[in-house]
Amino acid sequence: MMNTNQTLEQLKQLKLQGMSQCYEAILDMALHEQPEAHALIGMLAEAEASQRVLHRTQLYTKLAKLRYSTHLEQINCTPGRGITKEQLMLLADGSYIERSENILITGATGCGKSYLACALGKQACMKGYRALYYSMNRLIEQLSLARLDGTYIKWLNQIARVPLLILDDFGLQPVTHEVKIALLQILEDRYGKGATIVTAQLPVANWYEYLNEPTIADAICDRLTAKAHRIKLEGSSLRKQKNN
Numbered sequence: 001m002m003n004t005n006q007t008l009e010q011l012k013q014l015k016l017q018g019m020s021q022c023y024e025a026i027l028d029m030a031l032h033e034q035p036e037a038h039a040l041i042g043m044l045a046e047a048e049a050s051q052r053v054l055h056r057t058q059l060y061t062k063l064a065k066l067r068y069s070t071h072l073e074q075i076n077c078t079p080g081r082g083i084t085k086e087q088l089m090l091l092a093d094g095s096y097i098e099r100s101e102n103i104l105i106t107g108a109t110g111c112g113k114s115y116l117a118c119a120l121g122k123q124a125c126m127k128g129y130r131a132l133y134y135s136m137n138r139l140i141e142q143l144s145l146a147r148l149d150g151t152y153i154k155w156l157n158q159i160a161r162v163p164l165l166i167l168d169d170f171g172l173q174p175v176t177h178e179v180k181i182a183l184l185q186i187l188e189d190r191y192g193k194g195a196t197i198v199t200a201q202l203p204v205a206n207w208y209e210y211l212n213e214p215t216i217a218d219a220i221c222d223r224l225t226a227k228a229h230r231i232k233l234e235g236s237s238l239r240k241q242k243n244n
Contacts, residue, residue: 018051019044053128060125066133067168068118075119076112082234083116091120091229094127097163097195102224105199107233113199116233117166120197124164131164136172143182156182160189164197171202171210180216187223198224203232 004027011020022044026034035043061069072092077085090096096103103120105113121131134142146155159165165186175183190196202210204225211217 016048017055018048021051022047053126056128057126060128060130061122064121064125064131064133064166066118066121066131066166067135068115070115070119070122072119072123075116076235080234082107082232087229087231092123094124094129096229097124097129100190100192100195100227102195102228103197103231104204104224104228105197105231105233106201106203109201111233111235113201113233114168116231117168117197117199121164121166129163131166132159132162133166133168135168136170136175139167140175140179143179156185156189159186160193163194165190165194166197166199168199170198170200171207175211177213177216180211180213180220184216184220184223187220191223196224204230 008020008023008027011023026040026043034040072088075083075088077083077088091103103117105116107113118133121133124131142155143152146152187196200207207224208217208221211220
């Protein structure tokens with residue numbers, strides 16, 4: 001006769017957490033309620049697959065370092081908002097990442113640009129894509145640090161490999177020539193290999209003027225806008241609404 005406790009212990013030793021939890025729950029059921037062999041195997045396999053997806057999502061979300069922990073279902077798509085549920089549905093499966101299509105999110109301060117970008121980042125993690133979030137301030141700090149400690153090339157390579165890069169608050173402050181060159185290098189390395197989400201208060205039409213170096217501006221804007229979904233968020237500040 002099969003020793004169920006031994007089987008349960010073996011599942012745990014093999015680190016099959018989903019299977020072991022499911023099997024333990026089944027063992028707690030009355031004998032006549034327990035599934036037959038084929039159904040049992042199906043349930044165990046499904047439980048393990050679900051557990052692995054959950055673990056992967058948690059790991060990818062942690063590594064992404066998203067500013068907000070939010071989901072697409074929480075995004076406000078009311079009329080006049082500048083984004084519809086249909087648009088979100090088109091982006092929800094993450095296929096834009098496979099097609100290396102960027103997402104450019106613009107709008108006034110407090111309108112939810114970062115919130116939307118992080119929701120898209122979280123959704124990407126749930127779909128099995130690695131993501132990485134940087135505010136522009138943090139990107140500039142990391143750039144300086146990488147140059148000082150000799151890890152600049154390694155850092156660029158890490159960013160190049162991540163399927164989804166989120167650059168938040170683009171255009172808020174002036175950037176040096178060195179930062180523009182680094183940004184161009186990042187976008188060049190990623191072109192055709194992954195997707196980039198950019199949030200900015202500045203309209204896309206003003207990015208060229210903001211960068212203020214014609215050759216570099218041309219190259220950066222071309223790589224960002226060539227294959228891009230543009231979302232212009234409208235409405236009053238969500239921060240003010242929360243404070244009222």
